[in-house]
Amino acid sequence: MKKKSGIRGFFKKLYKYRIFLLMLMPAIIYTLVFAYYPMTGIVLAFKKYKYAGGIWGSPWNGLNNFKFFFQSGQAGLVTRNTVLYNVLFIIVNTVLQIAVAVFLTEIKNKSFRKISQSLMFLPYFISWVIVGVMAFNILSADYGFMNRLIESLGGERISFYTTPKIWPLILTFFNVWKGIGYGSVMYLAAIMGIDTSMYEAAAIDGANVFQRIFKITIPSIMPTTIILFLMSIGGIFKGNFDMFYNLIGNNGLLYNYTDVIDTLTFRALITNSDYGMSAAIGLFQSVLCFITVLVANKLVGLYDKDYTLF
């Protein structure tokens, strides 16, 4: 059938799919109201904000709002830290979450599986504020659990809070610990969706457990993995403020290894609450993230068109 073109065709289609479109309506309205409308606030990044003028009435400020970030001399460092931490988290999390999902499905004892899954899920519900306090009590130089342990084993105390170099390790540990249960659910669902007849066929062909995992499970959950990967790439220039702020706080000594864009911005602007400058940094991060997503999506598309987000 030849495709009908022009306005008439469009309206005809509109009528034909009216039920579907109606069902789509709430989502569209939601996106417009909560995602596109607030986006107009981006102008704030170029304004000198005053309460009386509000977002629209305040005078223009050119690119001045971006200046402080680069003038602080820390822009390069924190941007690097942000990206490196996110890359590290994405890789470690993806690998471990898939591993956990695979292990869980391979466990045959149902109650054991459920219990271990729940236990891994629990940390997700603990606020970073609490995690920060827990970390301090574990790592404190004077009465921390770790140092008590080290001492009782005859070792030398380690002053964690004055040793910047080990923090990437500690941060990764807490990030993984907190997110692994929640993250693996997605992969678990994907594994559950795999056609069991494939496993039956493999069993008949004499495949062992490793072959089953690497030849069936992993390739089958690839699309999910890539979607989740692309979605996390979208936030690669945004530091997890809650985590960094609560674990590091005001400990300047650790900043060279732990300062991210968000914590730097917070410190710079918390005392003078300059909305324009905060908006400018938000825009800076968003634009970089946008570019990264576009590039990553394109690259994935080169590999397999089906795996792309859009």
Next chain:
Amino acid sequence: MKMFKKLVSLGLGMTLSMGMLAGCGSSEEAKSDSVASDAPKQEAQADAAGGKTYNGVDVSEHVDLTMYLIGERTPDFDEVYGKINEILEEKLNCSINVEFLSWGEHDTKYSMLFSSQEDFDLIFTASSWCHYEQTVALGGFYEMTPEFIQTYAPNIWEVVPEMAWDQAKIDGKIYMVPNYQNEFGQDVIAVRGDLMEKYGYKDITSWDELKNFYMDVAANEENMFACGGGPTYQYWQAQGLTTTSGTPKGGELILYNTQDPSDLSFTYVMDWDGFLDYCKQAKEMLDAGCWSQDVLSSTDERQVGLLSGKSAAMVWNLGSCMNYAKQANAEHPEWKVTLCDPVSAQDKKVNSYINNGVAINLSSENPERAMMVLNEFYTNPEVNDLTRIGIEGKHWEAVGDDQYKVLDAMSGYGVDSNCNWGWTNCTIKREEYIEDRTELNDRHDAILENWNANVKAEHPYDGFNFNTEPVTTQVAAVDAVVATYYGPLTNGVVEDVDASFNEFKDMLEAAGIRDIIAELEKQAAEHVAAN
């Protein structure tokens, strides 16, 4: 597989949107609140012949006001403010509703109240520690002209000294009613008397004594620190220096000699050998174990170490030190906690009056009535007592005309615990009557008496506030780098003091500290010329 992919993304989308919806819930309440208080705003019926007046101003129209304070609502707060509202209804034909911004959230939420156009009339404010300068810079407060104050709050105008109004001025305009009392900004130490005795100290009055005592404790006491962190302020106060209000990092980077009114120079700490010397001493003290290696990450409040017996001293203002010293002695009489002033040699600076105050919201519907309410709070002894110490007969009983005795129910309200500091008025303030005086009481009174006898001469910069507006970029950049080095240096947790010091200096130069200093010198010169 395709189908599944769609399902997953749909699921993800839903989870995300649910989260966003949940986040919006709380703001609804605030909205409905503001609608309600709009209602009584009708045209003034000024023709009512027998209309109520207050100091000659017509108040025949009833209004409801909202005030924001800092802190937590105490159990008896609403009862006390119920009494206050009875008085306000009668005299001013209005009522006041109080909302609180907690200590933890006021840093972030204060400015949000203005940017979200919350409907409120009065708000607590204070120079530097409670957002006064920043909010003025962003245009959040209603300007109080002398005519405005004289018309609607004539009694305040009578009581508050001119110097206080001058301090409140930014660019020649007043935006807050400052409190009126001689409050000393001087920190003291509450310190273990038993340990002082043990190491042979009668008193701790100088930097050297302080340091030696700290070192003695660190060297000889098992599992005990001397204090909670580097005694930076004590070091420079001993040299007559103090912070410059309004400059980055709470003014700690740029100091001036407050003891000598003729000395109009600023001391930028990175150009000052004394600061480098201090940083080295701080490292020496940290290495000796005067305070914890974790000092930068510890979130313990100042009193925790002293009260738990983990440290020998705490540093805070006289009132707080007194409170915790009392508490410590009540729990452990053998500690004999006492008070010492480690910078005794210096005359004392009275806090500027804008260290506490109240401002009016620019978008308030009734700034005039708000000002009248403030007039009552500030100068009506009955209302003032209610806000400070609660209900007579329940929380306290009068001893003579100007003293009070605390009753048991006081725990439900607390003395000076309800953010009533904005309208403290020393001309009508009741003092506490103490029945069983202890050595600690005598010590406290002796220190205070000594301070009152040695108030230092007013320095031209004491009432000066730096306006960051022309150098916002540089200030933000400096604030961004300062935490990386300043805390580690002043607490001695760096490996190489000289290297860190020089790195810090370079970073500050790059961030534009010189522009800030140049602007500061310009503004300070204008300030001196204008006064």
